[in-house]
Amino acid sequence: MDANLLHDIIFYVMYASLAIALVIMTERALYFAYTQRQARKLERALTPQVRHAADLPHSLTQRNSLPLAVILPVLEQKRYAGDREALGDTIDAQYLLSKxxxxxxxxxxxxxxxxxxxxxxxxxVMGIIETFKALAASGVSEPSLVSAGMGTALYATGLGIAIALLCLVGNNYLQSCMERINELLKVLLIRAGTPGSRPDSEADGQWLENGAQRYA
Structure with a gap:
């Protein structure tokens, strides 16, 4: 296969990878920002007296969001079933489905x-191979021609490292955002599964403690 053609294909692949990475980082950053904002609003609105979606503010339920989709089945389970074990299974399932x-x-x-x-x-490597093949075929031993060919070949390595560094920084930032949102989802699930105000406050406290240990 022509080494020069393969060298050009590799450049196209790297440029395409950079474009894909930028799209992913932009989309995920916007999605995480919106999800975190909605989760914080739900955290403030989700009190023990909230037993179904109708008890939540309309501004939080009129738009779809991951935090709302996660807690709605838990609220329904708490409303229609008194089985704490089944409620705990629903909480676990919703947390896993959010990942x-x-x-x-x-x-x-x-x-x-x-x-x-x-x-x-x-x-x-492909650029260096093509450079030496061209020099061998033409019999030219001019140092400037060798330097130009080597410079073009080494540009591929520099581009690859630059793309990797950019994507690494973006990925670490997104992972940090995702970790913060996961913590908020844990809090929302525990609050959504907490029983309403009842006389047996000691039992409610035990439920909160068990919920916190579940995600420790």
């Missing part, structure tokens, strides 16, 4: 972080 929505696309970002330097190195 794929949170991590959507991040695996691709992590792949680009790993693959970009390797693609850059491969592009450099």
């Amino acid at each position: 794929p929505m949170m991590g959507r696309g991040l695996w691709l970002l992590e792949t680009i972080v790993t693959a970009a330097p390797l693609l850059g190195l491969l592009g450099t």
